[in-house]
Amino acid sequence: xxxxxxAPAPDGGPRRVLLARSAPTVATxxxxxxxxxxxxxQCAPMPVPDSAQAxxxxxxxxxxxxxxxxxxxxxxxxxxxxxxxxxxxDDGWQKYGSGRGYAGCGDWRPDPTTFPDFAAHVSxxxxxxxxxxxxxxxxLLGPDADCAERLTPYAPAPAGVPGAQVLDPRRPRSATMSSxxxxxxxxxxxxxxxxxxxxxxPWRTAATARTPTTKAPTSTMSAGP
Numbered sequence: 001x002x003x004x005x006x007a008p009a010p011d012g013g014p015r016r017v018l019l020a021r022s023a024p025t026v027a028t029x030x031x032x033x034x035x036x037x038x039x040x041x042q043c044a045p046m047p048v049p050d051s052a053q054a055x056x057x058x059x060x061x062x063x064x065x066x067x068x069x070x071x072x073x074x075x076x077x078x079x080x081x082x083x084x085x086x087x088x089x090d091d092g093w094q095k096y097g098s099g100r101g102y103a104g105c106g107d108w109r110p111d112p113t114t115f116p117d118f119a120a121h122v123s124x125x126x127x128x129x130x131x132x133x134x135x136x137x138x139x140l141l142g143p144d145a146d147c148a149e150r151l152t153p154y155a156p157a158p159a160g161v162p163g164a165q166v167l168d169p170r171r172p173r174s175a176t177m178s179s180x181x182x183x184x185x186x187x188x189x190x191x192x193x194x195x196x197x198x199x200x201x202p203w204r205t206a207a208t209a210r211t212p213t214t215k216a217p218t219s220t221m222s223a224g225p
Contacts, residue, residue, distance in 0.1 A: 004017065018033060018036055020032055020033055051086075051131075054084075054085035054086050054131075055082075055083055055084045055085055055086070056084060056085070056086045056087075056088060057075065057076070057079035057084040057086070057087050057088070057130075058087075058088040058090050059072055059075065059087075059088065059089055059090045059092075060088075060090035060091065060135075062075065063090075063092065064091070064092065065091050065092030065097055065098055066092060066098065067089065067090070067092045067093055067114065068114040068115070069114060069115045069116070069117075069118075069121040069124075072087070072089060072121070072125065073121065073124050073125060075087075076124075076125040076128045076130055077128055079128075079130065080128040080129050080130055084130065085129075085130065085131060086130060086131045086132075086133060087125055087130045087131070087132055087133070088133045088134075088135060089132070089133065089134045089135060090135045091135050091137075093110060093111065093114070093115055093134060093135070094107065094108055094109060094110065094111060094136075095107055095109045095110065095111045095112070095146075096111075096142070096144050096145065097111060098111065098114070101142075101161075101162045101163040101164075102137075102140055102142050102159065102161050102162060102163045102164035103142035103143055103144045103162075103163035103164065104142050104144040104145055105137060105140040105141060105142040105145060105164050106140065106141045106142055106145030106146075106147050106148055106151065107145045107146050107147055108136050108138075138167075139166050139167045139169060140159055140161070140164045140165075140166065140167075141155040141164060141165050141166070141167050142163055142164045142165075143163070151167065152165070154167050154168055154171045155167045155168065156168060
């Protein structure tokens, strides 16, 4: 039995719930939901960019957080030979990012022991014909990060991952966190883009009387030309 607790509709009328039929795969189950949304006049499907169709290699599945420049470059050669067009350097590349947990998140600077020349590393991967994406979670803040002392007051809630807090995205200081904590992260790194993971939580502090709706972790990916 499932109990749904829904807020009143904006117009005060009843809520409509669309349930997907049982299906052998999640993709099949969601197909009906997608078709329903596509039929709504206010939900016309957006065009799918060509980059969304590109085969992608992610370091996460082979390395988890134990990544280094030489290993990634070796994998890039194999990925390119198999037809991949994009490489994602997933979690673990950043300073304090090795091992498990997220206590070091927040600075988003390459680990100098595993990526001593990040720009040269990215260039080596791109020389294989691959676009390059680096994973970041801009709202995560761990106590071991260099910027933790400055930003902890803006991260009042624990994250759903071990060792980190979540920055309150409504605070202007949180919104500028990337430029504050990672002044060296710029196009000079030669990176094509980033794959970002966002964790949000309901917030209730003395500074606000509103509590935004909780959202599950979502990921977005962008790739340059």
